[in-house]
Amino acid sequence: MKIPFLLVSLLIALPVLAQETTDLVPEIVVSEKSESDLRLKKYEINRVETLRPKAIEKKQAQTFAQAIDNEKGIDTQTSCAFCGAKRVTINGLKGEHTTILIDGLPLHSTVSGFYGVEAIPLGGVDSIDIYRGAGAALTVPESIGGAINIVTREIVANEREFDLSLAHDGQKNVSALATRKLSENTGLLFGVQYGEMIPLDLDKNGVAELPRQTTASALAKVSHRLNETDEISFRVSYGRLKTIGGTMTKTELDGVVPAVARFDDFQDRDVRKKFIGDGRKITDNVKLDRFEVAAIYRRQLNEDSSLKLSLGGASQDQRAIYSHGYDYDNLDRLWVALAEYQRALNDSHLLTLGLDSKNQDMDSTSDSLYRQRGLAQDDLRYRSLGGFVQDTWLIDDANELSMVLRVDQIKTSWLDLDKTLDRSVIAPRIFYKHTHDEVLTSRLGLGIGYRSPLTLFESMHGTDHEGFLIEIDRLETAQSFTYSLAGQRIDDFFEAGVHVTRLEDMAYGVDQALIAAPTLFRNVDEAYTLSAYDLSYGRRLTPHWTLEGILEIFDFPAGYKEKLPVAAVEKRLSFTSDLEWGAWTLSQRLNVVGERDLSAYGYDDHYNIIFLDEDVSSPTFEEIFPESQKRQKSPTYFTLDLTFNRTLTESLSLGLSVLNVFDYTQTGAGDSPTTWHLHGKEYHLDNFHIWGPLRGRQFFVSLKGLF
Numbered sequence: 001m002k003i004p005f006l007l008v009s010l011l012i013a014l015p016v017l018a019q020e021t022t023d024l025v026p027e028i029v030v031s032e033k034s035e036s037d038l039r040l041k042k043y044e045i046n047r048v049e050t051l052r053p054k055a056i057e058k059k060q061a062q063t064f065a066q067a068i069d070n071e072k073g074i075d076t077q078t079s080c081a082f083c084g085a086k087r088v089t090i091n092g093l094k095g096e097h098t099t100i101l102i103d104g105l106p107l108h109s110t111v112s113g114f115y116g117v118e119a120i121p122l123g124g125v126d127s128i129d130i131y132r133g134a135g136a137a138l139t140v141p142e143s144i145g146g147a148i149n150i151v152t153r154e155i156v157a158n159e160r161e162f163d164l165s166l167a168h169d170g171q172k173n174v175s176a177l178a179t180r181k182l183s184e185n186t187g188l189l190f191g192v193q194y195g196e197m198i199p200l201d202l203d204k205n206g207v208a209e210l211p212r213q214t215t216a217s218a219l220a221k222v223s224h225r226l227n228e229t230d231e232i233s234f235r236v237s238y239g240r241l242k243t244i245g246g247t248m249t250k251t252e253l254d255g256v257v258p259a260v261a262r263f264d265d266f267q268d269r270d271v272r273k274k275f276i277g278d279g280r281k282i283t284d285n286v287k288l289d290r291f292e293v294a295a296i297y298r299r300q301l302n303e304d305s306s307l308k309l310s311l312g313g314a315s316q317d318q319r320a321i322y323s324h325g326y327d328y329d330n331l332d333r334l335w336v337a338l339a340e341y342q343r344a345l346n347d348s349h350l351l352t353l354g355l356d357s358k359n360q361d362m363d364s365t366s367d368s369l370y371r372q373r374g375l376a377q378d379d380l381r382y383r384s385l386g387g388f389v390q391d392t393w394l395i396d397d398a399n400e401l402s403m404v405l406r407v408d409q410i411k412t413s414w415l416d417l418d419k420t421l422d423r424s425v426i427a428p429r430i431f432y433k434h435t436h437d438e439v440l441t442s443r444l445g446l447g448i449g450y451r452s453p454l455t456l457f458e459s460m461h462g463t464d465h466e467g468f469l470i471e472i473d474r475l476e477t478a479q480s481f482t483y484s485l486a487g488q489r490i491d492d493f494f495e496a497g498v499h500v501t502r503l504e505d506m507a508y509g510v511d512q513a514l515i516a517a518p519t520l521f522r523n524v525d526e527a528y529t530l531s532a533y534d535l536s537y538g539r540r541l542t543p544h545w546t547l548e549g550i551l552e553i554f555d556f557p558a559g560y561k562e563k564l565p566v567a568a569v570e571k572r573l574s575f576t577s578d579l580e581w582g583a584w585t586l587s588q589r590l591n592v593v594g595e596r597d598l599s600a601y602g603y604d605d606h607y608n609i610i611f612l613d614e615d616v617s618s619p620t621f622e623e624i625f626p627e628s629q630k631r632q633k634s635p636t637y638f639t640l641d642l643t644f645n646r647t648l649t650e651s652l653s654l655g656l657s658v659l660n661v662f663d664y665t666q667t668g669a670g671d672s673p674t675t676w677h678l679h680g681k682e683y684h685l686d687n688f689h690i691w692g693p694l695r696g697r698q699f700f701v702s703l704k705g706l707f
Contacts (some may be wrong), residue, residue, distance in 0.1 A: 005696040028618060048136075049073075051128040058587050058643045060165055060657055060700050062173045062195035062215055064088075064120040064128075068148065070574060070591055072534060073132045073499070079565040081673040081687035082245040082284040082323055083696060084211045085114045091499045091532040092554040092568055093145030096504075097451065097478075100135065101149040104338070105237065105294055105312040106141055109382075111332045111362050112290070112316050119290040119316075120241030121217035123175045123191030126153040133499055134480040135429050135445025138404050139354060139388050144327055144449035144478040144503070152235060155179045155187025157222050163624045165655075165702040170198045175323045193217045198484055199248050200666040200695060205266075206275035207282055207674045207687070209667050209694045229642040239290045242650070246282035246323055246687065253285050256368050260325045261292045261685040263610040269673045270609045271685070282323050282685065285457040290316045305343040312336045324684070326368035334360045344639040352390040359383055362454075369650030375518075378468075380454060384410045397435070404429040404447075410475065412452040425450045425477065439489055445482040450475050453507035453521070468519040474505040475521075492539040508563045528560040544580040549573070567601040567634065567691045569593055585645040592638040598691055599632045606630035606675040606689045631671040634691040637664055655702035666692035 051071060061067035065086040071075035077087045077095065087095025100108040100117065108116060129149040137143035162176040178190035195215045217240070221234040244252060257280040263269040265277025275282065294312035301307055316332045338356040345351055349485035360382035369375045386408035393401045406427040413420045429447030436442065453472050484497035504527045510520040531554070538548035552572045561568075571594030579586040598604075609628040640661040646654045666672070675689040 048131040049132070051130070053125065053127075056122065056125070057163070057655070057702075057704075058589070058641070058657070059477065060167075060173070060659060060698075060702070061122065062193075062197065064122065064150070065117050065119045067122060068128060068130075070572075070589075071130060072536065072552065072574075073146075073532060074130065075569045077566050077568070078690055078694065079688060080245075080284075081209050082282070082469070082672045082692060083115075083286050083320070084118070084213055084243045084245055086117055087113065087565070088117060088148070089568070090130070090145035090148070091501060092530050092556055093173045093478075093501060093503070094564065096453075097145035097476075099140055099143045099145075099147040101140065101147060102292070102312075103294060103296065103310075104149060105310055105336050106333060106358060107292055107294070107312050107314045109332070109334060109360055111330065111360075112334075115241055115243075115286060115288050115318060116239075116290055116316050118213070118215060118287055119241045120150065121193060121219040121237050121239055123177050123193045123217065124153050124189055124219045124221065125150055127151045133445050133482040133501070134427070134447035134449035134478065135482055137447070137449070138402060138429050138431060139352070139390055139406065141358070141384070141386055141406070141408065142449060142451045143447075143477060144451055144480075145501070146480075149489075152219070152221055153179070153189060155181065155189050155221070160707040161705060163702065167702055168699040170196075171698065171700075172196050185313055187223045189219070189221040191219045199245070200667075201248050202665060202696065203272065203672050204273070205273060205674070206248070206279070206674075207271070207664075207672075208246055208248050209673055209687070211243045211284065212250065213244075214242045216240045230298070232295065232297045235292070235294045237292045239288075239292075241286070241288040241290075242275065243284065243286040245284035245286075247279045249279065251279075251283075253280060253283055255326065256321055256327050257281055257283070257323075258325055258368075260323065263612070263683070265685075268609070269612075271676060272608050272672070283321075284323050285319075285321045287319045288316065290314065305341070308338075308340040310336075310338040310340075320661055321428065326366060328366045328369065330362055330364040332360065332362045334358070342499060350392040352388075352392070353385070354388045354390075356388075357385045358384075366544075377617060378417075379415045380413070381413045381415065382452065382454065382672075384408055384452075389416065399435075400433040402431045407642040408450070410450075410452050412454065413694060414470055417470050419472070421452055421472055421475070423452075423475050425475055436445070439487050441486050441488070443482075443486070445480065447480050449478045449480060452476075468509065468521055471520060471522040472507055473522045476503070476505050476507060478503045494537040494538070495535075497534045499534075501530045503528045503530060503560070506560075506563070524559070524563075526559060528557050530557070530560065531555040544682075546578050547576070549575045561600045562602050564601055566688060567596055567598050567603065570596050583647040585643075587643040587645075589641045590638060591640075592636065593692070595636045596634045596691065597632070598630075598634055603630060603632060603689060603691075605678040607678060607683070608676070610676050610683045630675050630689050631691075634666075635669065637669075637692055638662075639664055639693055651706050653704050655700070655704065657698075657700040657702070659698045659700065660693060660696055663697035664693060665696045666690070666694065668696065 056067045065076045068074050068088055073088045073091050076511040079085045079087050083197055088098050089095050096110040099106055131137040131147040133146050134143045137147040140147040158180050160178045165173040173195040176192040179189045181187050197213045199212040200210045201208050219237040221235040225231040261281045269275035292314045297309045299307045313335045319329045322325045336358045340354040342352045362380050364377055370377055371649055385631050388404055388406040409424045411422045427448040427450055432444045434442045452475055481500045481503045484495055486495040505523040507523055512520055532551045536550040540546045554570050573592040575590040577588045607628050642658045644656040648654055673687050673690045675686055676683040677686040
């Protein structure tokens with residue numbers, strides 16, 4: 001499996017690149033969408049990469065994190081194999097640097113980013129739009145890494161659909177969706193989903209490498225056109241997540257287990273061998289209920305101007321018991337409002353004015369941490385008020401320019417820690433498009449992103465039992481530069497892109513376990529420059545067969561790597577093929593991930609065996625010590641997914657999928673995520689030594705009906 005990454009890339013890419021190019025296929029080029037709600041197609045300048053429902057179905061995705069994984073510029077990371085926490089990153093930036101919107105409203109934050117992304121309903125999703133970099137995000141608040149907008153379906157006809165998916169290992173997903181036109185002006189959408197994923201223990205040591213997880217969601221949406229100029233839509237959703245991690249059983253904890261896993265809970269103190277202790281010591285329980293509500297009102301003032309008002313709120317209730325010997329619950333409430341006015345000044349200028357606000361209250365409780373140990377709570381209050389002005393300028397037939405100036409006032413207060421961060425930020429953003437000729441187009445994006453750090457979810461996720469302190473005195477900011485050159489013809493397309501981000505004042509947790517002091521949450525004094533490069537090529541070989549290859553390289557500075565929660569992808573090649581063969585559709589996706597030095601990410605503190613004092617004083621210790629360390633270099637590996645779809649009738653289709661065909665996992669390669677983490681002078685049991693796939697081969701059968 002240790003195949004040189006560039007050699008693999010070349011072997012796969014050359015047959016595609018060698019094809020003679022004639023004309024480009026619109027079906028496989030990334031889409032473009034306008035920032036404008038004025039419905040003036042000539043103002044479609046902005047660059048968006050769009051994920052459609054069919055692509056989500058091929059992945060057999062139950063959650064948003066699974067749906068977005070391995071898309072260009074995106075890395076979905078499992079940062080804890082016990083609790084199942086997920087982080088969705090853009091261009092290598094941290095998960096908390098990704099702004100997630102639903103129908104244009106930023107209803108998620110760092111607090112919800114750990115578990116709440118698993119509770120986003122996928123039923124009723126029309127597209128997932130990815131904006132890479134602050135320049136591409138334009139008017140979207142924050143957006144240090146960029147933004148992801150989940151767009152719900154418009155109600156245009158009476159439709160009913162259901163989707164049932166079953167895997168050989170017991171994983172299941174069932175969803176149903178119905179849209180109905182109650183009248184010419186009124187439409188209703190309703191969707192439900194239920195999914196279940198089973199835990200894994202591939203090395204049979206009694207510790208699960210992936211948790212048991214169940215998800216359930218419901219979505220309702222009503223749209224109504226009041227008259228020729230006014231329309232309103234209302235959406236409400238509910239999502240539920242339940243996770244049982246660490247153990248293979250379905251048994252939930254009825255309370256905190258004060259004793260944490262020790263060296264004598266494993267045979268020979270080795271996490272690769274049998275766990276012989278109390279199973280409750282390695283159990284994480286996480287429950288989450290999330291409600292969202294949103295209303296959008298649009299009014300066409302005249303043929304040149306429009307008004308859009310948006311209101312939204314979310315309430316997320318988390319209850320958790322962690323294997324580190326403590327409980328932690330929080331209630332996170334968030335409200336957002338947006339007012340946007342657009343006016344076409346003339347045939348070449350579209351002016352947009354906007355005001356937005358975001359209020360967030362998070363209150364936490366913990367019997368173990370707060371009542372018994374007396375540690376300070378991480379309750380917070382977040383307030384932001386912003387405004388922006390945007391001019392989209394059609395300079396001539398070959399040149400288009402969108403210029404945005406955002407101004408925000410942001411205040412974050414940590415109540416128990418008696419700390420407040422009150423700052424203003426000015427964020428200019430520019431997106432420029434130049435059409436060289438009928439084939440080639442250049443796009444350039446420049447912009448500033450920003451955000452206020454929030455809570456202990458970022459400061460080592462509460463794994464420091466001494467609590468934490470906050471010395472944050474600056475907002476995080478980033479200067480973003482993106483450039484892409486794309487060529488499009490009837491039967492092929494290519495794109496080369498570069499994304500550079502200079503990240504300043506990044507917040508991180510300073511581990512002070514050696515002096516038995518709380519984790520210190522502070523700003524980094526140095527700036528980090530992160531770069532992402534990608535090259536993609538796609539071709540329609542026949543009217544029914546298309547191929548696409550994407551090569552990505554991410555370059556991170558050493559100081560940035562050591563502060564990440566898990567190792568990031570540094571080199572990746574993906575190769576997809578779609579073939580229509582009569583009633584059959586055959587799809588294939590190959591992902592190749594290059595080798596990495598894991599020690600750069602802090603993995604040099606990860607061990608298979610706990611060492612006691614007598615081990616350290618032994619004359620053979622120097623020989624034993626490096627052998628006990630977890631793997632410090634990940635190999636180049638690849639995964640292959642195959643999907644077969646057969647049309648049975650006009651309304652029914654049957655799907656067969658094999659994910660991870662060659663059954664490659666890091667546990668199968670001899671390096672499970674379970675680790676003794678050297679924390680100060682003590683070893684803690686953790687499940688975050690993650691660098692590769694944790695779930696092996698799966699066989700799926702699915703049935704989809706459209707009526």
